[in-house]
Amino acid sequence: MSLTAPYTIEFPFRRTVGPKIGTFLAGLREARLFGVRTARGVLCPPLEFDPVSGAATGDLVELEPIGTVTVWTWVPARPGDPVEHDFAWALIAIDGTVGALFHCVDVGGDKEQMHTGLRVRAKWRPERGGDLRDLWCFEVLP
Amino acid sequence: MREVAVVSFAQSPCVPADREHDMAEIVLPVIRQALDACGLTRDDIDFFASGSHDFYEGRTFSYIESLDAVGAWPPISESHVEMDAAWAFAEAWAWLQLGEGKTALVYGIGRSSLAADLDQILPAQLDPYLLAPLRPHRDALAGLQAAALVDAGLTSERQLAEIVSRRRTVSTDELLAAPYVASPLRAHDVAPPGDAAAVIVLAAGDTARRLTDRPAWVRGLDHRIETHYPGVRDLTRSASTSMAAARAAELAGFSAADVDVAELHTEYSYQEPLLVAALGLKNARVNPSGGPLAGRPATATGLIRIGEAARRIMDGTAERALAHATNGPALQHNLVCLLAGEPR
Amino acid sequence: MTLPEPVDTMASPLRMDYTYVAGAGRSVFLRGLAERRLLARQCPGCSRVYAPAPEFCSRCLRPVGPPFELPGHGEVSTFCVVSFPFPGQVYEPPYVVAQIRLDGADTRLMHLVREVAPERVRIGLRVEPVWVGDDELDTSTTSIRYFRPMEPADA
Numbered sequence: 001m002s003l004t005a006p007y008t009i010e011f012p013f014r015r016t017v018g019p020k021i022g023t024f025l026a027g028l029r030e031a032r033l034f035g036v037r038t039a040r041g042v043l044c045p046p047l048e049f050d051p052v053s054g055a056a057t058g059d060l061v062e063l064e065p066i067g068t069v070t071v072w073t074w075v076p077a078r079p080g081d082p083v084e085h086d087f088a089w090a091l092i093a094i095d096g097t098v099g100a101l102f103h104c105v106d107v108g109g110d111k112e113q114m115h116t117g118l119r120v121r122a123k124w125r126p127e128r129g130g131d132l133r134d135l136w137c138f139e140v141l142p
Numbered sequence: 143m144r145e146v147a148v149v150s151f152a153q154s155p156c157v158p159a160d161r162e163h164d165m166a167e168i169v170l171p172v173i174r175q176a177l178d179a180c181g182l183t184r185d186d187i188d189f190f191a192s193g194s195h196d197f198y199e200g201r202t203f204s205y206i207e208s209l210d211a212v213g214a215w216p217p218i219s220e221s222h223v224e225m226d227a228a229w230a231f232a233e234a235w236a237w238l239q240l241g242e243g244k245t246a247l248v249y250g251i252g253r254s255s256l257a258a259d260l261d262q263i264l265p266a267q268l269d270p271y272l273l274a275p276l277r278p279h280r281d282a283l284a285g286l287q288a289a290a291l292v293d294a295g296l297t298s299e300r301q302l303a304e305i306v307s308r309r310r311t312v313s314t315d316e317l318l319a320a321p322y323v324a325s326p327l328r329a330h331d332v333a334p335p336g337d338a339a340a341v342i343v344l345a346a347g348d349t350a351r352r353l354t355d356r357p358a359w360v361r362g363l364d365h366r367i368e369t370h371y372p373g374v375r376d377l378t379r380s381a382s383t384s385m386a387a388a389r390a391a392e393l394a395g396f397s398a399a400d401v402d403v404a405e406l407h408t409e410y411s412y413q414e415p416l417l418v419a420a421l422g423l424k425n426a427r428v429n430p431s432g433g434p435l436a437g438r439p440a441t442a443t444g445l446i447r448i449g450e451a452a453r454r455i456m457d458g459t460a461e462r463a464l465a466h467a468t469n470g471p472a473l474q475h476n477l478v479c480l481l482a483g484e485p486r
Numbered sequence: 487m488t489l490p491e492p493v494d495t496m497a498s499p500l501r502m503d504y505t506y507v508a509g510a511g512r513s514v515f516l517r518g519l520a521e522r523r524l525l526a527r528q529c530p531g532c533s534r535v536y537a538p539a540p541e542f543c544s545r546c547l548r549p550v551g552p553p554f555e556l557p558g559h560g561e562v563s564t565f566c567v568v569s570f571p572f573p574g575q576v577y578e579p580p581y582v583v584a585q586i587r588l589d590g591a592d593t594r595l596m597h598l599v600r601e602v603a604p605e606r607v608r609i610g611l612r613v614e615p616v617w618v619g620d621d622e623l624d625t626s627t628t629s630i631r632y633f634r635p636m637e638p639a640d641a
Binding site: 001002003004005006007008009010011012013014015016017019022023025026027029030032034060061062129130131 | 487489490491492493494495496497498499500501502503504505506507508509510512513516517625
């Protein structure tokens with residue numbers, strides 16, 4: 001009979017982020033949402049290279065953190081999730097952009113409130129450190 | 143193009159958690175079985191290629207242990223990929239195409255059970271800046287893709303339940319009553335993770351003809367990858383699968399529409415209608431082996447698709463077959479292999 | 487619109503919990519250590535004696551024979567002096583890690599060598615295991631605290 005034992009691997013990494021993502025994250029820290037210009041339109045979140053042409057993307061541009069849900073999946077909340085009740089992971093097309101942003105949509109745990117086409121607005125965390133979770137989740141636009 | 147064929151395939155049963163065997167102990171009997179089936183010893187193998195992943199195994203350089211099951215003395219020529227062993231198969235096929243030798247043995251080990259919680263592991267394959275910090279659980283991106291397909295009218299929850307109930311003695315209605323894990327996906331829509339090893343032996347030309355009555359000739363093989371971020375992908379199509387299938391068809395002289403059997407690396411039920419459409423399958427029997435919904439041993443799963451497709455050729459039940467393997471979230475990276483009973 | 491000053495880095499912590507499966511061969515050796523026994527196994531094909539032993543010979547691929555106990559002493563085949571500090575070290579550098587070929591075995595096991603100044607360790611040094619007390623014995627290489635020179639004059 002084989003012996004078994006539990007163990008844990010833990011790495012406290014810090015990643016360098018580069019100027020584009022670095023500015024995007026700095027924006028989140030200030031509760032501001034940025035996108036990046038490409039030949040086809042603005043992308044949010046900003047990617048460093050255009051996914052279609054491979055060309056370097058252009059300047060960053062500030063956006064209203066408001067958008068439309070294009071796809072969503074309803075999931076049970078787990079420890080570490082943005083909210084404690086059930087919610088949706090969604091692709092949100094931020095107004096004025098092509099493409100979509102992956103994030104959490106919180107409708108207070110009521111799945112009936114979720115639908116494609118829902119208009120949502122970003123809710124920010126009170127304490128922010130410069131990562132994607134500074135954006136707490138998206139909520140229904142009143 | 144050089145004639146290269148699958149001459150043998152073996153796998154261990156996919157179990158929920160193997161707590162008895164180390165990596166070498168799991169793979170050795172499968173290597174032995176695959177070699178015995180074509181009358182070779184390990185000294186007859188010119189090249190070894192394997193696929194497994196440190197993040198599943200929980201140690202860096204974890205695959206080194208498996209070399210004790212291969213017999214690396216006298217020294218051997220071998221290679222390893224940190225991904226599904228279907229890509230080790232691609233490397234071995236390419237190596238044989240270069241004329242480096244006559245035989246190659248490909249093995250894949252996949253142990254999903256060593257990780258205490260796959261939700262700790264799987265976010266590590268996601269973009270570290272834009273996705274991983276949110277730590278979506280293991281089925282979230284798949285749920286998103288399945289939802290996109292349903293929204294576009296390309297599948298339905300009922301169709302997903304029908305795919306699952308084909309292999310289970312439970313009715314579609316019963317399946318549809320189960321709760322979601324990531325809507326529209328339910329637990330039974332998710333291929334169950336497990337532990338297993340698989341081995342394929344490849345041989346070239348007359349060597350292949352000597353080793354088995356009906357070699358499964360590899361007529362075409364290609365793989366393509368899409369951009370990573372889901373917000374800039376068309377989740378309702380698999381462009382990389384279509385492209386890989388087209389390129390494989392150019393090499394093969396026939397296409398996916400012409401195959402009798404297709405083994406698809408469907409990690410979720412919804413991927414079946416998506417891939418069938420992307421590949422352009424017409425009259426193919428899909429996943430006669432049961433597919434990953436019958437067991438998904440991590441990095442051995444794609445190699446097993448190739449093996450199962452090859453087996454249908456070798457046992458005479460199919461003239462032409464297709465095998466598909468995938469890697470990355472929501473079908474980001476796809477490999478297509480076309481096999482036939484005729485070498486050209 | 488003024489752009490904010492970019493952040494340089496982002497925390498990216500990884501934490502993964504696993505189960506280690508020692509496997510059949512390794513478990514035999516580890517259980518021996520819990521009893522202060524250094525167990526070897528021999529390949530019936532090529533006669534190679536393994537300590538520690540896998541379940542099958544890595545050259546012949548044959549299952550190895552039943553375990554038998556070795557006296558425990560051996561010699562240093564090669565070694566290095568660790569001078570570099572890193573998290574998780576048991577002893578403060580400099581300390582010696584050696585490949586030790588136990589008498590009766592053809593393979594080597596890795597362990598610490600202490601009770602000797604690092605500059606006095608050499609290839610060929612005869613060593614013996616220092617076992618821990620009963621309360622610290624376990625199915626682990628730590629059942630041996632370290633190896634030390636057999637001859638006090640070597641220390």
